[in-house]
Amino acid sequence: MGLVRRDFLRGAALGTLLAGLPSGARIALGATTGTKDALLFVILRGGMDGLNLVAPVDDANLNAARPKTLIPATGFSLANGLTRQDWRLHPSAPELQALYQAGHLALVPASGTPAASRSHFEMQQLAECGVTDLSATSQFGGWVGRYAGASSVQGTFAAMACGEATLPLSISDDLSALCIANSSSFSVSSPEKLAFLQQEYGAATGGGGLAAALATQAMAGVNAVQRFAAINAGFVKPAAYGTDTLSTGLSIAAELMKQGAGLQLGVFEYDNWDTHVNQDSRFAPAVATLSKALGAFWGDVNAGTSANVTMIVMSEFGRRIASNASGGTDHGHGNVMLVLSNAVIGGRMYGTWPGLAAAQTDLGDLAITTDARQVILEAIAARRHDAPANLFPGLQAQHPLNLFH
Amino acid sequence: MTMPSATLAYDRLTFGARYNDPAAPTGVTLNAWLGSQLTAAATDTAGVAQSLSAVLLKFTGRNPTTGDPVAAALLPLTWLHAGEAALWANFKTAGMDSAQAMRPGAEMQAASYVRAAQSPNQLAEQMVEFWHCHFNVQVDSHQQTGSTYPAFDAALRANALGNFRSLLGSVAKTAAMMFYLNQDQSTGKAPNENYAREVMELHTLGVQRYLGLTTPANAVGTGYSDADVVQGALILSGWTIDNDTGAFLFKASAHAAGSKRYLGHTIASGGQAEGETMLDILASHPGTANTIATKLYRRFIGDTPPATSAVVAAMAKTFLANLQAPNQIALVLQTLILSPEFAASTGGKVKTPFEFVVSLLRAANLPINPNATLNSLVSQMGDPRFAWVPPNGRPDIAGPWMSNGSLLERWRTAETIMAVGAEILPGTLAGIFDTLQRDMPGGPINLTTAAQAVNRVVSAMVPGAGQTTRNALLAYASSPHVLGTAATFKDATKLRAALGALVATTAATLEFQFRG
Numbered sequence: 001m002g003l004v005r006r007d008f009l010r011g012a013a014l015g016t017l018l019a020g021l022p023s024g025a026r027i028a029l030g031a032t033t034g035t036k037d038a039l040l041f042v043i044l045r046g047g048m049d050g051l052n053l054v055a056p057v058d059d060a061n062l063n064a065a066r067p068k069t070l071i072p073a074t075g076f077s078l079a080n081g082l083t084r085q086d087w088r089l090h091p092s093a094p095e096l097q098a099l100y101q102a103g104h105l106a107l108v109p110a111s112g113t114p115a116a117s118r119s120h121f122e123m124q125q126l127a128e129c130g131v132t133d134l135s136a137t138s139q140f141g142g143w144v145g146r147y148a149g150a151s152s153v154q155g156t157f158a159a160m161a162c163g164e165a166t167l168p169l170s171i172s173d174d175l176s177a178l179c180i181a182n183s184s185s186f187s188v189s190s191p192e193k194l195a196f197l198q199q200e201y202g203a204a205t206g207g208g209g210l211a212a213a214l215a216t217q218a219m220a221g222v223n224a225v226q227r228f229a230a231i232n233a234g235f236v237k238p239a240a241y242g243t244d245t246l247s248t249g250l251s252i253a254a255e256l257m258k259q260g261a262g263l264q265l266g267v268f269e270y271d272n273w274d275t276h277v278n279q280d281s282r283f284a285p286a287v288a289t290l291s292k293a294l295g296a297f298w299g300d301v302n303a304g305t306s307a308n309v310t311m312i313v314m315s316e317f318g319r320r321i322a323s324n325a326s327g328g329t330d331h332g333h334g335n336v337m338l339v340l341s342n343a344v345i346g347g348r349m350y351g352t353w354p355g356l357a358a359a360q361t362d363l364g365d366l367a368i369t370t371d372a373r374q375v376i377l378e379a380i381a382a383r384r385h386d387a388p389a390n391l392f393p394g395l396q397a398q399h400p401l402n403l404f405h
Numbered sequence: 406m407t408m409p410s411a412t413l414a415y416d417r418l419t420f421g422a423r424y425n426d427p428a429a430p431t432g433v434t435l436n437a438w439l440g441s442q443l444t445a446a447a448t449d450t451a452g453v454a455q456s457l458s459a460v461l462l463k464f465t466g467r468n469p470t471t472g473d474p475v476a477a478a479l480l481p482l483t484w485l486h487a488g489e490a491a492l493w494a495n496f497k498t499a500g501m502d503s504a505q506a507m508r509p510g511a512e513m514q515a516a517s518y519v520r521a522a523q524s525p526n527q528l529a530e531q532m533v534e535f536w537h538c539h540f541n542v543q544v545d546s547h548q549q550t551g552s553t554y555p556a557f558d559a560a561l562r563a564n565a566l567g568n569f570r571s572l573l574g575s576v577a578k579t580a581a582m583m584f585y586l587n588q589d590q591s592t593g594k595a596p597n598e599n600y601a602r603e604v605m606e607l608h609t610l611g612v613q614r615y616l617g618l619t620t621p622a623n624a625v626g627t628g629y630s631d632a633d634v635v636q637g638a639l640i641l642s643g644w645t646i647d648n649d650t651g652a653f654l655f656k657a658s659a660h661a662a663g664s665k666r667y668l669g670h671t672i673a674s675g676g677q678a679e680g681e682t683m684l685d686i687l688a689s690h691p692g693t694a695n696t697i698a699t700k701l702y703r704r705f706i707g708d709t710p711p712a713t714s715a716v717v718a719a720m721a722k723t724f725l726a727n728l729q730a731p732n733q734i735a736l737v738l739q740t741l742i743l744s745p746e747f748a749a750s751t752g753g754k755v756k757t758p759f760e761f762v763v764s765l766l767r768a769a770n771l772p773i774n775p776n777a778t779l780n781s782l783v784s785q786m787g788d789p790r791f792a793w794v795p796p797n798g799r800p801d802i803a804g805p806w807m808s809n810g811s812l813l814e815r816w817r818t819a820e821t822i823m824a825v826g827a828e829i830l831p832g833t834l835a836g837i838f839d840t841l842q843r844d845m846p847g848g849p850i851n852l853t854t855a856a857q858a859v860n861r862v863v864s865a866m867v868p869g870a871g872q873t874t875r876n877a878l879l880a881y882a883s884s885p886h887v888l889g890t891a892a893t894f895k896d897a898t899k900l901r902a903a904l905g906a907l908v909a910t911t912a913a914t915l916e917f918q919f920r921g
Contacts, residue, residue: 046795063846102749116617118631119606121797134613138709139831165787165814166805179810185785186810192884196910197816199877211915214755214807217915221809271794274585276599325595331602353844363631 037341037383038312039238040266041144041170041376042246042288046273047120048315050336051328051366053093054078057083066323071277080348082109089347092288095295096338101196103346104298106403108337110354111370112317118331118365120274123316128170129372130392134380139392144374145173148265150388155262156224164251171267175213176220182248183232183255188225197222198301198327216257219351229396231259240296244289246270257301271317276337277326294340306342310383312376313338318366321356334366337375343383343404350375350401391401409748411435416437416921417705417754418442418742420526421764424865425846439742446524447512447533447565448495453524456724456772458915462515463519463777469500471494484509484770485516489556493651498554503548507874508807510544510551513558515775521605521759522773527657532565532734533558534759535704537791538798540576544804546790549584551905553651554791557581566735569697570688573608577684579644586796593642603796605629611696625669626691636665640672640679655680689728694721700801701737706746706801707753735896739753755803755921758786761815764920765822765912771836776904778827782818786811793801807918812878819912823905826831834897838904840865862907867916874914 021169046342048316049069055062057071058172072298076097080088089097112364115132117123122134128138130143140146148159148171160178161167167179180186190292201222232333241247249268256263270293272286294311301307318335339346354367361367381387382404412428416422424430424680430438434830458821461479468475484492499506540561544551557579564572575581577600583589586600605614614628623756643660646653657675663678664671668686672679687693702710723740727733741747758766762783766773771862783790787806793799805811805827825832834842841861842852852858859878863870869876887906893899910915 016540117615118618119602119612119615120795121606122615122642161808165785165808165811167810169804176644179808181785181787181810181814187816187817188813190886192814192886193820193910193913196877196881197913199880200874200914203873206435210752210755211804211919214803214812214918215915218812221813224809225813258582274795276572276597277590293620299762324597325592326590326597330598 001132011083020048021099035120035179035308036267036385037308037310037343037379038253038263039112039379039384040253040268040309042313042338043124043168043170043267044273045120045124045269045271046275046315047123047317047319047331048081048273048279048286048335049275049279049319050109050315050334051318051321052279052329053090054109054336055088055288056081056083057401058086059356061358062321063123065321066329067355068327069275069283069323069329078107078349081361082349082351083354090284090287093210093286093291095291099295099298099340099345104340104342104344106339106344106346106377107349107368108333108339108351108401108403109349110366110368111337111352111372112333112335112368112374113373114371115225118317119332120316120331124290125169127314127316128168130376130395131362132394136393141173142170143376143391144171144265144267145177147388147391148177150391151264151384151386153264154229155264156220157256157261157263159265161249161261161269162252162255163245163247168267168269171265175216177265178220178224179247180228180252181245183222183235183237183252186221187224190223194222194225206304227261227270231256231261238300240292240299242292242296244270244293244338246289247293247296248383250293254297254300257307263354270382275319276324276328276330278341278367279323294338302342308342308383310339310341310343311380312379313340314372320365321361322364332365336368337372338378339375339403340397341379341404345403345405350403370401371395371398373401374401380402406495406743407570407745407748408435410740413748413751413921414439414742417747417750418531419768420521420530420760421756422866423767423770424840430912436905439718439739440877441527443566443739443742444732445529445566447526447529447562449520450525450642451699453520456519456523457485457516459772460515460519460775460827462512462775463510464504466504468919469498469502469505475502481517482510482512484512484555486559487498487555488582489553490650492553492556496548507550507551510880513554514544514780517790518763518766518775518779519773520817521763526779529562529565529740531704532738533561536561536565536572538793539700539794540582541796541798542579542581546794547584549589549646552579553580555661560872564734564872566732568729568731568733569693569724570684571731572734573604574681574684576606577606577644580651583646583653585725588641589645591642591644592808593639593640594659596635596642596661598636598638601641602634602851602868605633605637605796607796608692609696609813610692611699612624614692617668619778621754627669628692629668630898632666633668635681636667640667640683644677644680650920651850677705682874689725689802691721692905697721697724698737701741702746705738705754705763706744706750708731708804714746716746717742719744724920751921752919755806756787756920757799757806758783758811758818759913761918762818762822764917765819765908766830768912769823769828769830769837769908771833771838774829774831776828779822779829779887782821786814788816797908812918816909816913819909820906823912825901825905831897832901833902837862837865837908838901838915841904841907852900853891855879855888858888858907862911865913866908866911872890874916878907878911882907 038243074091078087112316165181201218319329319331351370466478546817561577587597588600591597616628616630639661643656
């Protein structure tokens, strides 16, 4: 494939990472037998209010702190909560409730990136780079791209972001990753133009620098458009999907998987969660969109036979336990992660609930008891069998969650 | 002091080259050109005003009372220079006609293509774009943002090359920013921290000076903690918009009384003056100087400012030495332009989608019809015009814009713009099409081969292109679907289509993706 993926460890990061590691331990390959799941990472940008999605609704502290922005009384009861409380799911998420009940969906409350920041941009960068220190983000780059470089991820359609016009930071270092906004946009208008692009950019991928990086990324796209057109011919987005970008992206990913195009790593995003004001009227439709998209994808990709796919959904932070006077919530800390897979031991929650009493919080916000990176690492180890030993710099050894069969 | 090359200065400080532009600097005129660019105002020249007055932008309104659809019409741009009061009155009377409320914002989007492409004050327009990204306001986040966008844009233009404190203060008081970041409803009893946080994180000190949640009292001149966010929200409580007039209003009854502790300073209880002091502290903070200098480096020199950069330090020093100067920002830019780092920065900046489109419009050198098609094309590349959702503004680095999906989209966008059907450019053989038909300006029309067309289009659009690019363009142009058929040269309609396709393909060369 030529120079398409950056080295797992970029420049200065190398020394830092290798220090203290026994030789040969850089990439600890697990058993490589069995099929690898496609690993899909969904970023909910803006700070999804996890306490409004999944919470112990009878918690006195929660009810005292937020007169609004509570899960409505019609919320779905969830079995196997982290505490002996009345755990419920927002009523606008019937698809998620069904997936939970069927055992395909696991929930990890009180999880996130353990960094003392309430900034969208800082926390998104940290989550996408899999680090806890802003100064390390440019050093290590996005974690999906880093993992693509370390894993044996190969093929035209192996790594991609779907549904948006540009690559998210998490995968942007992977110069061969495809970026497919929708099924009609990823194309070249004529054979003459395709020949031109192949000639112009094919000759420019060497030599390093910005021009070579641009040409490399261009060529990944140029080389994929014909096959994508063939796969895409006659493709009709199943009616179960909505018209939002997340649904569009997931429908493309499902189609590629159904057609055996070799999708290994996918990144998706949905940016609609920064509910500082009037949350009750904005949150329900956003949850409905998310739930419908995930439900439609799951039905689509598993039509006929069980798909080898594991999806992890997270937001950069949760929102404050107390609501504000504008009927919204400000930036908080811990949140809930979603893990969707045929191999996950679903229908239950993982981790430890820290509680919502003042002394149990992180400065008034839900504390983080599970490092989000632990969830990702377990998914890679269990479902892709090639977790790099130090994929996430600074990740402390944790009790395994044992999310997977 | 290092003089850049005239070519780099022209390519990087403008929205792109125009072939045979009489206004382009040469080695001899560069000094005077830079001087005029650094002192020009970000206002419409007579030529730009004339172009804008010719624009008709589709409007699909509704009955303000019933909400019933009204027949669509092509209407001139009437809100571009409207004041706050008129814009607010339109917002208040639009009723069920949300398109009418948002019309001023739609007109600003359309006008921005014409202004960026045609203004002779290119550096000023570049800075207007810079400040739009820096003080990002999503035009369609609220009806109040869309309907007052011309007043917000005017605040940026008034100090595009001017004084940062003035700029910060006038932006803080616009309805667009107030509503976008929820400052309008922040009160002492129920402070909304959104603007108070972003004004430090994004507009002044920068997130790299965020000290986190629990820091001991921070010393003057260091960074900010969440305590400063909370205090800032209290300081600004009562800053809102008069619902009758749309003007800035300090509502004393909504202001939190008492003195505040902010960035290591004690601010005595003083009503609106507290907020002015807060902005004074922010605008004169060394962290702000560094933030602005770093962002200008990223805008005009390269994507990755070194941790210790001489030019960033020099710009920050100029910034702090001229806090009161009415041309503070121009002085900072002058420091940048005359730095060795700028002179050596060729190849360092990839065009954003908006810049790509405007550079193509400049190369085309034709009247522009900035219709809804043009606007949606730019959105599809991931760069929605004035409509970036989060307040950080679109990234000013190559990474996202060289995603292959975005590149494929921009190359097809070039084809759409150059094709007659989109009605963005006229279907005549004027402008660049006239250039391509002649050996030299004013010479006779003598275009008969694909090779001639390729030579001329390379000279006009990508003069630095090498043999690979020339060969690739010639292979493309020689196709029977482009210029490979003799009959094409004899049919004006066919020739316009074929040359349009060739120009679009030239816009897809590697060189054309770069700002010099």
